[in-house]
Amino acid sequence: MLTPVECLALEPALQLDASELVGGIFTASEQVGDCAAFCEGLTFRLRRQRNVEWLLGMDVIGPVRSGGRLVAVDTSKGQVQADRFVLCMGAASSTFARACGFYLPIYPLKGYSITVAPASGAPVLRHSVTDMERKLVFAPLARDAHTAIRIAGIADLERNNTTIDARRVDILRRASAKLLCIDTAGDVEPWCGLRPMTPDSRPIIGWSPLDGLFINSGHGMLGWTLACGSARMTADMIDRKPSQSGAGAFALRRAA
Numbered sequence: 001m002l003t004p005v006e007c008l009a010l011e012p013a014l015q016l017d018a019s020e021l022v023g024g025i026f027t028a029s030e031q032v033g034d035c036a037a038f039c040e041g042l043t044f045r046l047r048r049q050r051n052v053e054w055l056l057g058m059d060v061i062g063p064v065r066s067g068g069r070l071v072a073v074d075t076s077k078g079q080v081q082a083d084r085f086v087l088c089m090g091a092a093s094s095t096f097a098r099a100c101g102f103y104l105p106i107y108p109l110k111g112y113s114i115t116v117a118p119a120s121g122a123p124v125l126r127h128s129v130t131d132m133e134r135k136l137v138f139a140p141l142a143r144d145a146h147t148a149i150r151i152a153g154i155a156d157l158e159r160n161n162t163t164i165d166a167r168r169v170d171i172l173r174r175a176s177a178k179l180l181c182i183d184t185a186g187d188v189e190p191w192c193g194l195r196p197m198t199p200d201s202r203p204i205i206g207w208s209p210l211d212g213l214f215i216n217s218g219h220g221m222l223g224w225t226l227a228c229g230s231a232r233m234t235a236d237m238i239d240r241k242p243s244q245s246g247a248g249a250f251a252l253r254r255a256a
Contacts, residue, residue, distance in 0.1 A: 038224065063213075110158040110162070112192045117186050125140040196217055203250055
């Protein structure tokens with residue numbers, strides 16, 4: 001736990017007076033990364049393997065069942081057959097589950113982010129900073145030898161609406177200018193997406209009621225944070241390896 005003075009000493013990029021802060025909590029183990037760069041690197045590795053097939057540019061139409069089991073997925077380019085399927089369609093997972101005959105409590109919460117540049121000569125943001133009052137996160141990103149700042153937040157209840165609302169972007173921009181010295185005249189890279197939230201904010205990882213279909217979805221705003229651990233648990237459970245500690249906490253029907 002840090003005092004306001006200690007917070008400002010640790011993160012000089014904060015354009016605040018000590019009187020404007022109550023204090024802060026510093027987590028030394030926390031790390032910051034670029035999820036887009038991670039996905040590009042992962043894609044590069046997978047493309048070098050011979051056991052990965054990419055099926056892109058198609059729409060998922062629905063499940064194909066036989067004898068109470070999922071045997072294929074119907075797409076705009078024909079059926080895709082497999083022995084096992086993993087449901088990880090983000091906010092669309094609940095729609096696919098409904099077509100499979102069961103209820104999946106995943107709801108779309110529309111979140112926003114903007115990526116901006118720091119003002120010329122301003123201190124570089126060193127750490128990920130969370131503004132608890134405004135429910136916003138500020139994170140430094142290294143891009144092309146330059147540092148950018150990503151600001152993320154906001155949660156709107158939406159249904160398949162991914163149109164960027166300029167008013168929401170302006171909220172993030174104005175909040176950023178209050179806390180950090182950013183290039184307010186520069187370009188702002190806006191983004192929005194539907195975060196797949198569950199009622200208790202925990203993802204759903206485990207077998208579905210439909211034989212042959214495994215669920216790895218509902219990670220909310222922590223998709224990348226939990227991605228590798230969720231994938232490890234998914235692979236181990238599908239391979240029938242010894243049960244993971246605490247796996248019941250992520251099952252569709254939560255353990256008591």
